[in-house]
Amino acid sequence: MVYRPRYLDKKRNKxxxxxxxxxxxxxxxxxxxxxxxxxxxxxxxxxxxxxYDSEEKLKWWLGADGKGEIF
Known part of the structure; x- marks a missing residue:
């Protein structure tokens, strides 16, 4: 078995x-x-x-009645 450093291990490098x-x-x-x-x-x-996101586009809104919309 070849030694593989921890930082190259796919399970740990997330x-x-x-x-x-x-x-x-x-x-x-x-x-x-x-x-x-x-x-x-x-x-x-x-x-x-x-x-709003960084490009000033509306991402979602939520009203006082609990209704809203996600874009």
């Missing part, structure tokens, strides 16, 4: 999935805007919550 980190939060014009490390923006308004 990429670590990093969770996005909250970087900044602002309040403007009645909405709370949260910026995350992966470029996403979470905008909370009185009626609904919206999430």
């Amino acid at each position: 990429p670590i999935k990093k969770q996005p980190v909250l970087m900044n939060t602002r309040i403007e014009q009645g909405k709370v805007i949260m910026y995350y490390s992966n470029g996403y923006q979470l905008i909370c308004k009185k009626r609904h919550i919206e999430c």
Whole structure:
């Protein structure tokens, strides 16, 4: 059997999935805007919550009644 270093072993060499980190939060014009490390923006308004990606495309929204949509 040939010696194989641990860092080359496929079972142990899995990429670590990093969770996005909250970087900044602002309040403007009645909405709370949260910026995350992966470029996403979470905008909370009185009626609904919206999430935008780094290219400013709407990813999902959730209304006060619990209804929403994922794009």
